[in-house]
Amino acid sequence: MQQHRALILRSNRFLGSSLVNKGLVSSGDLEAANEKFMEAIQSPELLRNASILTTLLYDLKVLDEAKLLEHIVEEHGIGLIDLNYVELRSLRPMNVDISLCWASSTIPFDKVEDTYMVASCYYISAPVVKYWEELLDGKVVWYGASMDSINRGLERLEEIHSAEDAAAAAAEEE
């Protein structure tokens, strides 16, 4: 996760500013979330869920996620997706590091020809969008997703990768 430290800082900073600018959280609440975020990011092991969004949603309970998603749909005109209903596949063929997905709360969940379908709960954070679009050569169709949907999706992907690793190890032993 340390390799994504700059992206984590930048994306969370932008996300916080955007939430305040859109009137979705107050600057006082963001201030409290920033403090927790800095504690998380400065801990010896960078917590993989060091996220202002997590703090605002689950710790401080000051952000209405439904309003955030509604804002994304209305202002940015992108669709929403619940990854719980999507059959996820390994990220390895796409050459995507799962730690990057954790760092940016974003999952490329499908690829049709050269176009990637990417779900994120950080869509309103410009650095996240820019980073992924550069990584995937601009061929991205974006979807908004809830934090819970992304987190569970990432856990499932980790299971998929673990199963792949186990299968590879077993094949090597044979």
Add this chain to the structure above:
Amino acid sequence: MAYSVLILDDDRDFNSLLTDIFEQADYIVTSLEDPIEAVEVFTNTDYDLVVTDHKMPEMTGAEFMKVIKKIKPEVPVIMVSGYLENDTIRELIGEGVGGVFLKPLNIFSLLERTAELIEEAKKTQQSPQLAEDAEGDAAGSDGSLGFGFRSFPCKSQASIDFAERLYNLRNFKSTLSLIGEPGTHFRLICEDIRGFYESEKEHFIYLSAGSFDAEQVLSMLAAAKAAGAERVTCVLLEVEAMSEDQKKLAASLPKCDGLFESIETPLRTIFCVSGDLDSLFDEGLIDENLYILMGTAEVRVPALRDCPSDIAVMAQQMVVDIIREKGLGSVSRFEQSARDFFRKHTWDHNYAQLRSTVRQVMETNPGDVLTLAALTAAVQVSAAASPRARFEAHLSSTRVDYVRAASILFGGDRLKVSNFFGTDTGVVEGVLK
């Protein structure tokens, strides 16, 4: 409370100058060039004062005044003119003119007389109903923005948005970040924020890379507390130019951590940064703590090129300031082509460049009309001497820091401060203003 003034002058340039002068003095101005139209507008609108030229083609100022005095005799009128016979002046006074000013104008006398006349008129008109109205106005109205704002004339959408955003954030809890381009006039902007609060118990202290250390902060806070401060806003200028130790201090100040643990007075911090924050972060000039801390309430100050309609007005205000500083009587004004140039030039070093350019123009061409040629020559000089301009801006800013610090240490006693610096109280007043 902002008063409204109707300005009538068929000379477009002079009308524009008068408009600038009154707008800078926080009046709400309607400027018209046609007396017939002015009568109609005056009839249908409430004004606190009328300023009119005398010599106009369709109707003289005296005739215009007679007409409007029949409609609303209570509204005071000031006459401005290039030349008037003594008999005409006597006649005008007989007709009830509140003041007669001959060109070139002494704008300070003009504004002083304006304020007097409005005050007199208000006293005369005072009634319970009027008092109630005035109270309502005071609560919500000060110019077209609805609040006082001087660092930008707010004639462009970018500066209007900026002013409104700043006003909406005025009750920020702990930190506010102002991010601007090099040469941005952060101090004046912070003075506007200061002006949002009516209470004298709101104190602002200013610290820059040259003056920011824990001891200085604590001593200034103690002085502010002794002067009755109930809350102090600490403005940190040039954060990007601070040393590593100063940046660590800057990050601990809003939380009152470490060396600031003893602070009891409620404290807020405004960070002022020149440059792109992300680039500064990438370059290691802003550390992680500050980078995140500055994101809590962040406002981008528009560059001058984003507010083209503001620039000529700002320049004219600078001219007025220089004239005041030098004690000159008449107001120089930029010719129309020069005003157009202000709008089109990019002003890469923003306010600092504009200020040094206007100073240069006034040094070399202090006549009544400031020409485009003088302006473009000054821009070239200013561009060639930009390091000097930056040093001058820095020295000017430091001078204000020192005078403020001395004022706090001497409990606001201007005489002691002026004795300390070996100057007169007028200079000290000027710097503190």
